Amino acid sequence: xxxxxATRMADVLAPEGYDxxxxxxxxxxxxxxxxxxxxxxxxxVFSELGKVRELKxxxxxxxxxxxxxxxxxxxxxxxxxxxxxxxxxDLVVGPQSYxxxxxxxxxxxxxxxxxxxxxxxxxxxxxxxxxxEKVASRGISSFLTIxxxxxKFCTFCVVPYTRGAETSRPISKIMDExxxxxxxxxxxxxxxxQNVNAFHGLDENxxxxxxxxxxxxxxxxxxxxxxxxxxxxxxxxxxxxxEAHASQPALMPFLHLPVQSGSDRILQAMNRKHTAQQYxxxxxxxxxxxPDIALSxxxxxxxxxxxxxxxxxxxxxxxxxxxxxxxxxxxxxxxxTPGAEMEHQIPEDVKSERLRRLQELxxxxxYAYNETAVGQVMPVLFEKxxxxxxQIAGKTPYLQAVQVDGPDSIIGCIAxxxxxxxxxNSLMGSLVGEIP
Ligand code: 5AD
Ligand code: SF4
Numbered sequence: 559x560x561x562x563x564a565t566r567m568a569d570v571l572a573p574e575g576y577d578x579x580x581x582x583x584x585x586x587x588x589x590x591x592x593x594x595x596x597x598x599x600x601x602x603v604f605s606e607l608g609k610v611r612e613l614k615x616x617x618x619x620x621x622x623x624x625x626x627x628x629x630x631x632x633x634x635x636x637x638x639x640x641x642x643x644x645x646x647x648d649l650v651v652g653p654q655s656y657x658x659x660x661x662x663x664x665x666x667x668x669x670x671x672x673x674x675x676x677x678x679x680x681x682x683x684x685x686x687x688x689x690x691e692k693v694a695s696r697g698i699s700s701f702l703t704i705x706x707x708x709x710k711f712c713t714f715c716v717v718p719y720t721r722g723a724e725t726s727r728p729i730s731k732i733m734d735e736x737x738x739x740x741x742x743x744x745x746x747x748x749x750x751x752q753n754v755n756a757f758h759g760l761d762e763n764x765x766x767x768x769x770x771x772x773x774x775x776x777x778x779x780x781x782x783x784x785x786x787x788x789x790x791x792x793x794x795x796x797x798x799x800x801e802a803h804a805s806q807p808a809l810m811p812f813l814h815l816p817v818q819s820g821s822d823r824i825l826q827a828m829n830r831k832h833t834a835q836q837y838x839x840x841x842x843x844x845x846x847x848x849p850d851i852a853l854s855x856x857x858x859x860x861x862x863x864x865x866x867x868x869x870x871x872x873x874x875x876x877x878x879x880x881x882x883x884x885x886x887x888x889x890x891x892x893x894x895t896p897g898a899e900m901e902h903q904i905p906e907d908v909k910s911e912r913l914r915r916l917q918e919l920x921x922x923x924x925y926a927y928n929e930t931a932v933g934q935v936m937p938v939l940f941e942k943x944x945x946x947x948x949q950i951a952g953k954t955p956y957l958q959a960v961q962v963d964g965p966d967s968i969i970g971c972i973a974x975x976x977x978x979x980x981x982x983n984s985l986m987g988s989l990v991g992e993i994p
Contacts, residue, residue: 573686594634595716629651634653700747701750713900714897728761733779741781755799770796789856795840819872856885857916859909881920886917937974961987
């Protein structure tokens, strides 16, 4: 979502005369968009700010200005601290108030400004739509935020505090944004939300619309080929969404459904409100309607009081479900969350060792999963030029990266590819059949 927010910040600043640059030394304004989810991400902000300050001083020597803004969830959670520790920062803006950036910049006087309220107005109503050329320059696959915030309060997580209460955008606003993106060349949308399957946006008649029903409406937009969504909570996986994976061709057979742990004791301490068996049963239901669906998850190792036995339960769950890909994190203490106050915090070396074992297991499983693709013909949506001249890169329905030799004209199109080989981070293949 930070990637999406960054594009929207660029959009809101474009009418003010700002354009993006790839050379930070040229920037009149640097917006550092930050993440607070783990300690390491938050700490990085201060070292990055030190580097930006040096550039600001360089420019000042030449009589040029560089304003520094800090945005995102670190700004939200530690705005005052940022201003105190780094005097070069001009302003701080939270994830729910970045539509106010133009006004803040215009009225910026000596001294820093902080804007981390959760304003009454909806930021999306104040964001200028990007120009079609801008959308096109960002590629044929786009993010679209449909839901923000979270009311789940998992005991390790800062999101409910930094992103605020769970809210869904109205259907008409989402449809307008989607139509604009597709008219500008976008062919795939990934619908975003911290808890996206809890989506319940209101339609024109004030009726609540589920994520499954929203995908049906979006799928009718001519030119939109593929839909994806993330991230979901197991307890919000409604029947109609599961059913949509069988009946809605635009909805891709890929589900990122974080489980965090395979131990019931730890799941309970995390306030996840489901057991490992309930998760296994849920996956069985999803697979019963869509046997080929690719599954992915997030896991935390070293949550307070996690024993070797709890960890083994996580390894077992991973073997049992056979995820195509997964993300693993060492538990990171986040101030203000219940987890930070828990006893029996796990030593760093134990966390590292468990992380390594998980990674090893998952790497092997991911490789085996990708190997099953070899010899298959898959519809690949091509996104951009590949790594080497003549190569074009795309994605399978299962979100695997694929490289083929082919003409630029296939970018934005779906073409059949025979998968020939697995590499570390992608599949290799060749175009077969009709080339669009
Ligand atoms: N420590 C480690 N990982 C975390 N995540 C969220 N909070 C923490 C934390 N305090 C992970 C979860 C979540 C993903 C986005 O980040 O696995 O699903
Ligand atoms: Fe954080 Fe996700 Fe739990 Fe919400 S459901 S508190 S975003 S981990």
